[in-house]
Amino acid sequence: MRFLVDAPVPGTSRRRRADVLLRGLRIAVYVDGCFWHSCPQHQHLPRTNREWWQRKFASIVQRDHDTDRAVLAAGWTPVRVWEHEDPDEAAGRIRSLAVDLRAVT
Numbered sequence: 001m002r003f004l005v006d007a008p009v010p011g012t013s014r015r016r017r018a019d020v021l022l023r024g025l026r027i028a029v030y031v032d033g034c035f036w037h038s039c040p041q042h043q044h045l046p047r048t049n050r051e052w053w054q055r056k057f058a059s060i061v062q063r064d065h066d067t068d069r070a071v072l073a074a075g076w077t078p079v080r081v082w083e084h085e086d087p088d089e090a091a092g093r094i095r096s097l098a099v100d101l102r103a104v105t
């Protein structure tokens with residue numbers, strides 16, 4: 001599978017870069033850090049400035065959703081991988097998606 005690293009999805013904001021682009025299959029992979037992207041298993045709120053952190057985390061999650069919508073609108077499939085996920089399992093998930101997409105196209 002050919003891929004690009006750290007590249008914007010064509011037709012979307014160049015400031016929001018996917019971690020991996022599989023151009024032939026139009027799959028955009030984002031590896032989300034557990035702390036910043038509010039992983040349900042590992043998120044924790046810092047003790048100081050809690051309201052600021054809550055707003056910060058909420059804005060990042062909102063931006064992720066907005067990015068996913070823009071990627072879908074551009075005809076690509078966004079895939080979110082948590083930082084804590086096993087890389088082999090994540091790759092398997094993407095491989096399965098690739099098989100499904102190939103079956104459709």
Ligand SMILES: [Zn+2]
Pocket residue numbers: 034039040041042043082083084
């Ligand atoms: Zn996590």
